[in-house]
Amino acid sequence: MPVVAMDRQRIFRYTLYAVLSLATLVVVVVTTQFLLIPAVTYIWPQLETPFYDLGFFGAYPTRDYVSFNLSSPRSTLIRWDDSCDRGNVFIDPGGPSPDHHGPMILDGRGNLVWTSDQYETTTNLKVQRYRGNDFLTFWSGHKAKTMGTGSYYMLDNTYSVVHKVDAIGDGLRADLHEFKITSDDTALLTVYNKTQADLTKMGWFRGEHGWIIDSIFQEVDIADGRLLFEWKASDHFNAADAYMTNPFGGYSSGIPFDFFHINSIEKDSSGNYLISSRHFHSVMGINGVTGEVMWQLGGHAEEFTDISNGRASDFSWQHDARWLDEEEGILTLFDNGVAWPHVDAPYSQGKVIRVDLENRTAELLHSYTSLEHVRSSSQGSVQFIDIGDAEEHVFIGWGSSAAYTEHTTDGELLCETHFAALASFWWERVKSYRAFKSLDWHAMPKAWDPSAAIEGGALFVSWNGATEVAFWELQGTVIRDGQEQGEWKELDILERDGFETSFPLPPQLAKPQGEGPYTHFRVAALDAERNVLRYSNIATRPAGSASGYVLTSLAGMLCIAAVLGIWQYRRKGWKAADWRQYAQSAVDRTKYQKLW
Numbered sequence: 001m002p003v004v005a006m007d008r009q010r011i012f013r014y015t016l017y018a019v020l021s022l023a024t025l026v027v028v029v030v031t032t033q034f035l036l037i038p039a040v041t042y043i044w045p046q047l048e049t050p051f052y053d054l055g056f057f058g059a060y061p062t063r064d065y066v067s068f069n070l071s072s073p074r075s076t077l078i079r080w081d082d083s084c085d086r087g088n089v090f091i092d093p094g095g096p097s098p099d100h101h102g103p104m105i106l107d108g109r110g111n112l113v114w115t116s117d118q119y120e121t122t123t124n125l126k127v128q129r130y131r132g133n134d135f136l137t138f139w140s141g142h143k144a145k146t147m148g149t150g151s152y153y154m155l156d157n158t159y160s161v162v163h164k165v166d167a168i169g170d171g172l173r174a175d176l177h178e179f180k181i182t183s184d185d186t187a188l189l190t191v192y193n194k195t196q197a198d199l200t201k202m203g204w205f206r207g208e209h210g211w212i213i214d215s216i217f218q219e220v221d222i223a224d225g226r227l228l229f230e231w232k233a234s235d236h237f238n239a240a241d242a243y244m245t246n247p248f249g250g251y252s253s254g255i256p257f258d259f260f261h262i263n264s265i266e267k268d269s270s271g272n273y274l275i276s277s278r279h280f281h282s283v284m285g286i287n288g289v290t291g292e293v294m295w296q297l298g299g300h301a302e303e304f305t306d307i308s309n310g311r312a313s314d315f316s317w318q319h320d321a322r323w324l325d326e327e328e329g330i331l332t333l334f335d336n337g338v339a340w341p342h343v344d345a346p347y348s349q350g351k352v353i354r355v356d357l358e359n360r361t362a363e364l365l366h367s368y369t370s371l372e373h374v375r376s377s378s379q380g381s382v383q384f385i386d387i388g389d390a391e392e393h394v395f396i397g398w399g400s401s402a403a404y405t406e407h408t409t410d411g412e413l414l415c416e417t418h419f420a421a422l423a424s425f426w427w428e429r430v431k432s433y434r435a436f437k438s439l440d441w442h443a444m445p446k447a448w449d450p451s452a453a454i455e456g457g458a459l460f461v462s463w464n465g466a467t468e469v470a471f472w473e474l475q476g477t478v479i480r481d482g483q484e485q486g487e488w489k490e491l492d493i494l495e496r497d498g499f500e501t502s503f504p505l506p507p508q509l510a511k512p513q514g515e516g517p518y519t520h521f522r523v524a525a526l527d528a529e530r531n532v533l534r535y536s537n538i539a540t541r542p543a544g545s546a547s548g549y550v551l552t553s554l555a556g557m558l559c560i561a562a563v564l565g566i567w568q569y570r571r572k573g574w575k576a577a578d579w580r581q582y583a584q585s586a587v588d589r590t591k592y593q594k595l596w
Contacts, residue, residue: 052076053422059429060097060402060420063112065500066460067451070117071099072499073402073419073430075110078371084108084406084415086387087439088467090125091397091404091432092138097420098430103138105441105465110417112499114159114443114465120150123433127441128181130154130222134440135162139176146258146378147192147213148176154222158446159465167191168218168227176433177263178217186228188265188273191216192258199250199257201240210250212239215262217275231273231291233260237280241300243316244279244339264320276321276333283321283333285357297355297362304355304362312353312362316344319399320381320434329355330365334380334396347373350382350396350407366409368394371416374401374425381434384409397435401425404435443467450525450536454505461523461536462500468533469496471526474503476518488522505541517541 051057053076062071073093085108094101103125105113119140128137134157141150151174154163165187167174175190182188192213199210215233220226239250239259249257259279266274271288282299286292297304298313306313315335324330332352337345350368355361368382379399384392393414394407402420407413420430443465450463461472472495475488492503505521523536 049076049078053078053418055421055423058421059424059427060093062099063499065462066455066502067453067462067500068464070102070115072104072106072112072115073098073110075106075417075419077109078403078416078418079413081406081414083387083393087385087437088113088441089404089417090127090436090438091419092122092125092434093402093419093430093432094121094123094143095402095428095430097424103136110419113467116159116464119153121148123148123176124179126434126436127438128154130163130181131185134442135181136441136443137179137181139174139179141173141176143176146261149173150176152179152187152189157441157443159443160446163222165189165220165222166225168220168225168230172216178265180265180267181222182219182267183269184267185222187220187222188267189218189220190262190265191218194253194256195234197234197239199239201238202250202257203240204247206250210239211253211256212250213256213258213261215260215277217262217265217273219267229288229291231286233262233277235291236293237277242279243281243299243342245342264322266322268323268326274321274323274331276318278317278319278336278339281316281318283318283331295355295357295360297353304360306362308362308364311367312351312364315351317342317378319379322382324352324384329357331355332382332384334376334382334399335367336376336378336380336399338375338377340377346375348376348380348398348401350394366411368396368405368407368411368413370396370398370401370403370405371413372422374398374403376401377428379431379433381436383436385437385439387439395435395437397432399433400428400431402430402432404432406437441467444533449534450523452521452523452536452539454521454539454541457505459503459505459521459523459539460500461503463525463534463536466525466533468527469525470528471495471530472501472503473524473526473532475522475524477520478518491518491521493526 061074063074064071087108089106091104093104100117101121102116102119103122104115107113121143122138122140125138127134136155137152139150139152141148152165153161156162167189172191172193175192178188178190180188193216195212195214196209197212198208199206200208217231218227219229221228237260239257242259246257248255261278262275263278264276268274273286273288274283275286276283280299282296282301284296285294287294295303298315304313315333317336317339319334319336321331321333324332330352335351336348347369351364352366354363354365376399381397383395385395387393392409394409397404403416403418405413406415445465450461452459452461459474463469471493473490474492476491477488494501494503519541521539525533527533
């Protein structure tokens with residue numbers, strides 16, 4: 001055989017093997033994903049959580065809706081206690097896997113409450129008070145690696161933008177890390193500014209005109225946009241003292257060195273500021289008049305004696321430093337312990353630390369970890385929540401790891417929720433800069449009504465962002481002579497169950513005595529007292545849906561009849577006349593089916 005022919009045969013054979021292998025892999029994956037795993041988890045529900053965390057449902061399993069165009073994470077409850085059921089959770093899913101990076105509110109069990117794709121990338125979604133009212137606040141803009149350029153938005157309880165807050169100064173844009181409303185109704189915000197600085201102390205041929213990312217924070221009057229206070233890290237710290245390393249950073253404006261990395265600001269009752277520097281491993285007090293650094297805990301600072309064998313000051317790459325009790329000197333922070341490629345701790349944790357400013361001592365009071373000892377290389381938050389009866393819970397967002405947990409104040413883990421597979425945490429496929437919980441967010445959208453849609457013989461209804469809906473009431477109207485009648489009749493009422501509720505539309509529901517079928521439907525949103533809040537759009541049953549139901553049934557019966565006929569033919573050898581008689585009897589039987 002010629003060599004060319006042999007080569008062609010070999011190529012054909014290898015190609016065939018590759019195609020068959022790929023087809024086999026696809027069949028295995030599809031069978032496992034859509035048949036085997038659902039069947040196994042149906043029989044053994046306790047296996048759903050480990051399958052979820054191993055990534056068998058994907059890195060970021062989602063819920064899709066018929067009546068709403070956006071998806072939400074299909075979370076899994078790793079540990080659950082009913083005390084976590086109250087309130088809503090506020091996150092900003094980001095990373096490569098989510099299909100949109102908008103703000104998102106979930107209920108205590110991970111069901112969607114509200115989300116939006118009307119903004120760019122968002123971070124720092126939470127509820128804050130301004131002039132006695134609750135507002136939904138978040139940053140939105142362009143995210144570039146570990147910083148951002150954008151604005152902060154304040155939405156009222158109708159999801160309408162009431163205030164938009166920007167950084168003050170030529171060329172300055174608000175950064176994603178912080179937007180904190182103070183008790184004085186002012187806003188604290190972070191700004192990252194590329195500028196030149198003397199980097200000779202860093203060595204490696206860096207000179208007097210190196211490039212840095214300067215960390216700035218501002219206090220701004222929300223009402224009139226006045227700049228009230230500004231502080232720059234470059235005025236007080238040298239880039240050579242940073243723990244972060246970047247062998248390429250600082251030489252050019254294209255790769256500036258982010259030496260300080262401010263990520264939280266808090267204003268105390270004395271008018272001074274508490275800030276966190278991730279790249280200095282420090283939290284510090286800033287004088288509210290002069291801007292001088294009054295004290296520094298962690299990092300290179302040695303002014304505090306750690307009476308907890310180093311555990312109160314050994315935090316690194318931390319986030320979200322907050323005063324929990326100013327009088328007692330108690331603060332909280334999220335201790336990441338890692339910032340790739342720097343690894344200083346086996347896992348991340350939330351910490352409560354007492355700082356005695358007079359005696360210069362620091363003491364670790366409590367620490368909080370996740371069930372799986374999650375290690376988050378960036379982001380994260382710690383929040384104390386008053387749940388009533390003089391009891392508090394600690395709510396922790398795990399930042400670059402797609403999880404949040406709820407604990408008792410003494411450290412017991414009550415609840416842990418994953419909104420992406422645990423196996424994907426290391427790859428940071430899904431993340432949320434912070435996570436917060438609020439027991440007091442009540443909202444009713446102004447710009448949109450409940451949404452209803454019909455699919456597959458059922459009507460689906462949802463109302464994005466509405467928190468006061470307790471029941472849904474399905475209503476229908478009758479068509480006579482092609483004209484819609486004005487009267488709407490109550491057909492069914494269901495308790496709201498999660499984000500989207502479905503009403504079955506069986507044939508018998510659509511045929512009142514002496515009237516034609518219901519073809520137009522709407523849903524009333526009802527509160528707990530069954531008062532009507534708003535009506536949905538009118539959903540129309542697709543033309544021919546009834547006949548489609550009949551035709552489907554008829555086709556099914558004819559298929560069965562054909563199979564039986566073939567079997568009879570193979571057994572008895574029927575003739576054409578027998579086929580006609582058999583088919584006619586099958587059609588005659590369908591005439592007596594009760595059709596709606």
